[in-house]
Each structure stands twice: as structure tokens, then as C-alpha cells.
Amino acid sequence: MICKSYDYFFTKFANRANLEIIFLLKSWPMNVKMIIEKTGREQSATSHNLKKLCDCNILKVEKRGRERFYSLNKETVLPILELVQKHIRKNCKGCKYA
């Protein structure tokens, strides 16, 4: 069924921690330490999250020494976020969390 891959993709965005990482990396690439500092979450949890985000190419990694720099796949992710923002602004005035 086609829905599977969509589900798989959307799942990554349906998570506060992941979204925080994504929004954070809109500015510039960061290594794990920086990401942890900014988000205030656990190292291990963050590492798991980063892996999943890489799995479907929402993020990409680059190794430098013992650090790893994660960057956002802006080409496809930013336009999606824009459309979603548009929807939220237009349609979610009365919504629970908007």
C-alpha cells in the first residue's frame, strides 16, 4: 500500500523533539553537542532521533574528526514546512494547539 511510505515520512515530523531539531537546523548545520545544548534534551535520545531523521533524508550527516555535523535537507523540507505553516495559519485558528 502506498500509504506506508507517507506514514513513514510523516512520522518523523509528528514528534516535538524531531521538529525542534528540524527548526533548529533551518539556521545552519550543527554538531550533536550544539543540538543537545539548544534543545536541552538527552544525548542518547537525540542521537536516536537524528538517526531516524537521516534514515529518510530529512537530515544529512558529515563527519569531521570525532564530531558529526547534521544539516537540514532544505530543498524538500523547507517548502513542505511553508505549506504546512500556511495551512495552520489559515485553518487552525481554533485548534487545540494552534
Add this chain to the structure above:
Amino acid sequence: MICKSYDYFFTKFANRANLEIIFLLKSWPMNVKMIIEKTGREQSATSHNLKKLCDCNILKVEKRGRERFYSLNKETVLPILELVQKHIRKNCKGCKYA
């Protein structure tokens, strides 16, 4: 935090049953009975799902007698689905579910 409303929105798409409904309603509006028939899922579950999808205006409802017709908010949802499809095709060749 801004992420909340995004999370809330994306959660609706990160679910097989919901996605099936969304894709189904790309063709035309349907009442609950039709939706159940096509998806093969439980009436009660479907009703819960439909409610959530309406909550953030991914779907809208129209009452006709004792039936309720659900239709997709094509204006904002279709463009999002297209971009996501694009991402999946490009970036998820080797992904678990793509």
C-alpha cells in the same frame, strides 16, 4: 513553543488509517459508510479518525439527513502531499518502507 501546532498537524498524517481516508477522499466526498466499505476498517475507529481529521481542517463535513459527507481540504492538503511524494521519490529509494 511553535513546534506544538506542527506536531499536532503532522500527527494526523502519521497514521495509516488517516492516510487511507485522505487518499480516498482525493477522488470525491464520501459518507462514512462508503469510507468504511473502501477502507475495510471499523465504524467506530473510523469515526474517531474522521473527527481528528476535521479538528484541524484537513477534512470538512456536511450533514445530509442522517448521513455525513466528508471531503478533503484539497486547497492546502494536495500541495503538501505532492511535495512529500516528491521527497519520497527522490530521497527514499532505500528507505525501509519506500
Add this chain to the structure above:
DNA sequence: AATTCATATGATTTGCAAGTCATACGACTA
């Protein structure tokens, strides 16, 4: 070579969203 630093990994636990079950409700029909 031992230690520390940056990060990943695997196993386990846990929280919560989604499904189930039972029931309610309102609109139509006989």
C-alpha cells in the same frame, strides 16, 4: 597505551495515541 571526548547502539521501559467495545443519539421509516 591509557584516557577522555563526541557520538552511536542495543535492550528495556514507559507513555500515550489509536483501536476496541459498548452505548447513545438523532434522523428517517413503517
Add this chain to the structure above:
DNA sequence: TAGTCGTATGACTTGCAAATCATATGAATT
């Protein structure tokens, strides 16, 4: 007005994704 049809609702249960915990890895530094 009793019954049934289409759908919603609320309480309860459950499955699974995400967080946690403990440990590993590999690269730098001493």
C-alpha cells in the same frame, strides 16, 4: 411511536514509538 439506520461518543485496552539506561565505538589527546 417503535424500530432501524447512520454515525458519534466515552471509557477502557493495547500496541508501539519514543525515552531511558547502560554500554560500545572510534577518534583525539596525554
